[in-house]
Amino acid sequence: xxxxxxxxxxxxxxxxxxxxxxxxxxxxxxxxxxxxxxxxxxxxxxxxxxxxxxxxxxxxxxxxxxxxxxxxxxxxxxxxxxxxxxxxxxxxxxxxxxxxxxxxxxxxxxxxxxxxxxxxxxxxxxxxxxxxxxxxxxxxxxxxxxxxxxxxxxxxxxxxxxxxxxxxxxxxxxxxxxxxxxxxxxxxxxxxxxxxxxxxxxxxxxxxxxxxxxxxxxxxxxxxxxxxxxxxxxxxxxxxxxxxxxxxxxxxxxxxxx
Amino acid sequence: xxxxxxxxxxxxxxxxxxxxxxxxxxxxxxxxxxxxxxxxxxxxxxxxxxxxxxxxxxxxxxxxxxxxxxxxxxxxxxxxxxxxxxxxxxxxxxxxxxxxxxxxxxxxxxxxxxxxxxxxxxxxxxxxxxxxxxxxxxxxxxxxxxxxxxxxxxxxxxxxxxxxxxxxxxxx
Numbered sequence: 380x381x382x383x384x385x386x387x388x389x390x391x392x393x394x395x396x397x398x399x400x401x402x403x404x405x406x407x408x409x410x411x412x413x414x415x416x417x418x419x420x421x422x423x424x425x426x427x428x429x430x431x432x433x434x435x436x437x438x439x440x441x442x443x444x445x446x447x448x449x450x451x452x453x454x455x456x457x458x459x460x461x462x463x464x465x466x467x468x469x470x471x472x473x474x475x476x477x478x479x480x481x482x483x484x485x486x487x488x489x490x491x492x493x494x495x496x497x498x499x500x501x502x503x504x505x506x507x508x509x510x511x512x513x514x515x516x517x518x519x520x521x522x523x524x525x526x527x528x529x530x531x532x533x534x535x536x537x538x539x540x541x542x543x544x545x546x547x548x549x550x551x552x553x554x555x556x557x558x559x560x561x562x563x564x565x566x567x568x569x570x571x572x573x574x575x576x577x578x579x580x581x582x583x584x585x586x587x588x589x590x591x592x593x594x595x596x597x598x599x600x601x602x603x604x605x606x607x608x609x610x611x612x613x614x615x616x617x618x619x620x621x622x623x624x625x626x627x628x629x630x631x632x633x634x635x636x637x
Numbered sequence: 638x639x640x641x642x643x644x645x646x647x648x649x650x651x652x653x654x655x656x657x658x659x660x661x662x663x664x665x666x667x668x669x670x671x672x673x674x675x676x677x678x679x680x681x682x683x684x685x686x687x688x689x690x691x692x693x694x695x696x697x698x699x700x701x702x703x704x705x706x707x708x709x710x711x712x713x714x715x716x717x718x719x720x721x722x723x724x725x726x727x728x729x730x731x732x733x734x735x736x737x738x739x740x741x742x743x744x745x746x747x748x749x750x751x752x753x754x755x756x757x758x759x760x761x762x763x764x765x766x767x768x769x770x771x772x773x774x775x776x777x778x779x780x781x782x783x784x785x786x787x788x789x790x791x792x793x794x795x796x797x798x799x800x801x802x803x804x805x806x807x808x809x
Contacts (some may be wrong), residue, residue, distance in 0.1 A: 498659050509732075510660075513730070580738060585734050626741055
């Protein structure tokens with residue numbers, strides 16, 4: 380192990396807590412968070428031991444088997460996927476390992492990582508709506524169904540973004556977004572426009588599919604982090620339930636025959 | 638003509654994959670990889686489901702997931718991108734949307750008073766629900782297996798070893 384180069388373990392501990400909880404919230408598997416924490420703490424001559432859930436992180440730092448820092452951080456709310464943030468913090472771990480910066484430099488590097496969106500909002504709305512239309516095509520939808528899916532996804536995602544800004548409960552956000560997206564298709568059905576709406580209804584809510592928590596849950600399971608895997612799978616399940624509830628509400632309200 | 642259709646569906650899958658990459662705020666330099674991997678996944682799934690090949694949807698989706706997983710790990714290692722950032726958006730176009738939708742419809746229908754065709758309704762709902770679960774499992778396992786096999790977290794650097802703590806030496 381490298382010789383200790385810092386005595387300010389309090390600052391190091393707090394930075395590690397912030398880095399760890401940010402990664403967990405951005406959708407990183409626990410093993411990757413562990414890797415980043417170990418790389419950074421080792422670069423400062425410490426060993427780190429941690430306990431993680433998707434909301435809390437507690438760490439203990441050791442130097443020569445002596446505990447030098449114990450701390451806990453909690454972050455309310457549910458994870459918001461941000462791959463750029465995960466990538467930047469992973470790179471930070473590597474950079475620290477190679478450059479061996481000072482603690483102040485580490486703090487400065489971490490502050491530079493903003494995790495801001497790489498893409499303008501309108502671009503996100505347009506591309507995700509196009510993805511919805513593409514989904515519709517792969518399920519055998521007509522051009523009309525694809526257009527409806529595009530409009531429905533656009534409306535649903537717009538509402539989701541607004542509700543996230545208002546910090547509404549994530550499951551209610553998913554429910555309302557699914558409700559609005561399927562309502563758009565339902566309205567066209569009520570207007571009596573001929574054509575099959577099944578593919579449009581089936582695919583207009585797919586932008587809400589919790590793909591990341593579902594896959595990461597399995598990554599955690601395979602890596603032996605069963606508890607966080609269960610948490611993430613449970614989170615994904617509740618999102619699926621919310622999507623189903625939103626879709627089912629529209630089918631009932633609009634009395635769409637099935 | 639059917640082969641062309643599979644190719645075309647692969648292209649739309651690639652487009653959908655990029656959409657999800659943007660939604661997840663994937664790094665800009667990873668978008669072309671998501672496009673390529675998403676296309677390969679879609680082409681594998683719909684290619685295997687061609688009448689000439691005759692694979693069933695769960696098996697075709699599992700193999701498509703594996704193709705996405707392996708190609709994502711390869712590209713990720715090559716271009717120094719976390720493979721998960723390529724594979725997760727690429728695999729989402731394979732979700733069983735129509736089975737899921739029909740399962741919801743079936744569940745709603747089951748709340749009606751039982752009629753003559755109720756047994757058929759139950760059977761269809763169970764079938765659609767089971768297919769949804771199995772296709773989702775096929776997708777997830779298809780993507781996760783390559784990540785585990787190649788120990789994705791150790792791609793850039795080996796995990797530093799941590800010594801065990803000597804009992805009684807910590808200061809808790």
